Amino acid sequence: MTETAIADHGMIGDLQTTALVTTDGSIDWFCCPRFDSPSVFAALLDDGKGGRFRIRPTGTAFTAKQMYLPDTAVLVTRFFTAEGLGQVVDFMPPAGDAATDSHRIVRIVQCVRGRMSFEVEVAPRFDYGRQPHRAEVTENGAVFSANGTTLTLHRVYETGEEARARSGVEDGDLHATLELSAGELRGVVLESDADGPPRQIRVAEIKRLVDETQRYWESWLANSTYTGRWREMINRSAITLKLMTYAPTGGIVAAPTAALPEQVGGERNWDYRYTWVRDASFSVHALIRLGMVDEAGQFGSWLGDRIRERMGSDSGPLNIMYRIDGSSDLKEDTLDQWGGYRGSAPVRIGNGAAEQLQLDIYGEALDSIYAGVRAGLPLPYRGWKAICGMLDWLVEHWDQPEEGIWETRGGRKPFTYGRLMSWVAFDRGVRLATQHGLPADVERWTVERDQIYRQVMERGFSDKRRAFVQHYDTEVLDSALLRMPTVGFIDGRDPQWLSTLRAMDEELVTDSLVYRYDPEASPDGLRGSEGTFSLCTFAYVDALTRAGRLQDARRALEKMFTYANHVGLYSEEIALTGEQIGNFPQAFTHLALIDAALTLDAALDARARAKA
Structure with missing residues (x-):
């Protein structure tokens, strides 16, 4: 196989689909008419059979x-x-x-x-x-x-x-x-x-079209309020997130590609061309921090529709992911006729994790809604009623095993991160109700929130490891928990958190790059290994900042910038060789870049003012 490296691409798009263009002028990935439609050009996954458009x-x-x-x-x-x-x-x-x-x-x-x-x-x-x-x-x-x-x-x-x-x-x-x-x-x-x-198109018409497209993007980006140290990286990440937004519904895809491997030659090849509640919520939250609230309003409407569709369902008010139009048919299949990127088979389309139970999504959804309301977006009664129904369901269901944020296929566990984000869901619900005088069973939500807090502190923290652990039945560390201080569950300088961060430094961090967890210590039901997870690396920068380790945080951020490709794009993971692997570009990575850079920017500015 002679596929171009994953990182050797730029991306273009029209807010309904995208195309990847290689550095030698070939469009080797394009699905039409939507992100989640079948491909037309896919030499990225099979150089001989996938098709291309090269100049x-x-x-x-x-x-x-x-x-x-x-x-x-x-x-x-x-x-x-x-x-x-x-x-x-x-x-x-x-x-x-x-x-x-x-x-x-x-x-x-x-x-x-x-x-x-x-x-x-x-x-x-x-x-x-x-x-x-x-x-x-x-x-x-x-x-x-x-x-x-x-x-x-x-x-x-x-x-x-x-x-x-x-x-x-x-x-x-x-x-x-x-x-x-x-x-x-x-x-x-x-x-x-x-x-x-x-038809023959005159050059003047094409020049006018490129000028209009250029003005569109410049005008959109002008809404950003960010003026800090890393504007070029922040702006490119914001544009990348916008390119992965499906304008007709406001749904944001996790990535525009499918089946790019987490390990070259391995089986961890997933289809990311769908809207994950988690990823989209994170993306919206990052854009809100840049002052871009329209996308949050769109996604809030999309999310409300999904909740109302499933109210009363025994399996919960939300799936973890949907097609970009909100439908839930994501049956997983394989393209056996294709060899896969550098021989990484199977080539999967659809996603079998769609109906997993992942309790963290409710916290991420509520956190983004809460951020949108704080930014000035309205919260209609119809939307609030849907939120109340979702939280009332969560009251009865948060304390059970689940598949967790990483969509493992090794069985349900009492994941600490799922409990953490359930705490966030109740906390943000209580805040919305009390701050805006909204009708709700606030007392019940408060009781559940506080019960989760006590449970996580007592069962999610290992005295042996001196760290919060992946789930209650293990001593394994999990970098998803880097978000504990970010969401306000624990102070970034709390002794229990600082000892957790030190444990992660020793076990999950390699030259500032961060692994999700150790799959050998915590079997996830899949063969093979994976690279460091770029979302977690940026979350590590955020956690270092909140712990007061600003020099370490800045060094880690600047190192991570060197792993971007030539036009500032990131895939899901970084391999041991430094190459980008996994689906590309990934919303998770770019939204985490924005969050980490903004948090560190603010801390550096505060330190400078304190010294002045």
């Missing part, structure tokens, strides 16, 4: 570099050759708030200096490569179709250049060349579900 220099050695236009999701891939300098500008114009099957990938091809010859390859593989397709080339482009699905390729041109483009079809794939001189611009627009045949 790169023809028949010559080149060096490639990639960048985003500042404060945008417009990606530029630059090619340096002996004959000249060229570039491909990739973007997707925002698709709007109404769900649509029509999406456009715009690829502007330019020669900046000298002369450049570009090769264009459009090789779609519809429905994860399971549907054969046919291609029809016209004077103005091409149409690829399979089982009622169409992709239309429109040509971008300037008068007098047509003769210098050559194209042909081989086995249903389009191959073309573009010959350009310095200052010349051409390109293509790939459109799904187009309302007409291929």
Whole structure:
């Protein structure tokens, strides 16, 4: 297999789906018309069978570099050759708030200096490569179709250049060349579900489209209130989270990819193209801290709809994850015809963990709602009624074994993190009711909150380890508990917390990178190992900050920045070699980056003021 490394990608998107673009100009991941739709290009998971859309220099050695236009999701891939300098500008114009099957990938091809010859390859593989397709080339482009699905390729041109483009079809794939001189611009627009045949698009129209897309992102990012030390990393993370938001519903996917391995060659290959209540709640909370509250309002509406749908259900008011439209059919399957990223099989689509019992999600949901209300968002009575129903259910169900935050497949346990976040759920519910005069059984919620607190302090803390542990029946450490001071359960300088942090330093931390837990000491029902978990590394920065270890926190944060890819994106994990592994880019990682940087920024500023 010759798949490009996970980190060697930038991402573009239109707020309904995304595409990954390699540093050599290939789109090797694109699902259409939604994040969770079947793939059209997926060479990332199988170089030979997945399909791609590539534009790169023809028949010559080149060096490639990639960048985003500042404060945008417009990606530029630059090619340096002996004959000249060229570039491909990739973007997707925002698709709007109404769900649509029509999406456009715009690829502007330019020669900046000298002369450049570009090769264009459009090789779609519809429905994860399971549907054969046919291609029809016209004077103005091409149409690829399979089982009622169409992709239309429109040509971008300037008068007098047509003769210098050559194209042909081989086995249903389009191959073309573009010959350009310095200052010349051409390109293509790939459109799904187009309302007409291929057409020639004038350069002026494309320039207007890129200007509009650039202004959209600059305008959106201008809502951020962050002015601290790490603006470039924070802004890129914010844009990344926004790109993973499905505008029609407000659902946020955990990642836009599926089956990228947590261990190359292993079986921990999950589909993340869905909305986890946990991940989305964390994302919203991070955006709120940047002053971006619209996304919180959208997600609050989405979450309220999910709760109301399941009120009275024996299995609880929420699933742990949903499709982006709110449906809950996530049946897990495998694509046996694909070899997987660098031979990492099985290639999974769907997610069998969807119906697990994970009690922490209620705390994360309530914490994000509470943050939204504090930021000025309204809490309608209909929404409050749904919250009350959710908490009343939790009263009867929090004290039971569950699968836990890491979605282990080794059986239910009394996980400490699940109890911690159940405490958060009751605490935020009580605060909302008392601070806003809302009707609720506050006394009952308070009793449950305090009972959880006592239970965690008495059973979740191991005197032998001098640390809070993964669950009540083990001595294993778990870095999910790094959030204990973040959510206000314990002070960051409390002796029990400081001893927990020291224990994690010794067992879970390696050169500032943090493992989730030791799978050998706590079997999770899966073979193989995994890398350090980037969410946990940023949570470690936050915990160090709250413990007063500001120098250690800043060092860990700056080290973690060196693991970002060339355009500031992170996958789920970091392998022993330093390469990024797991689904990419991951919302968990980018939201944790924002949280950690903001917490550390505030602490550094406070220290500076104290010294002044």
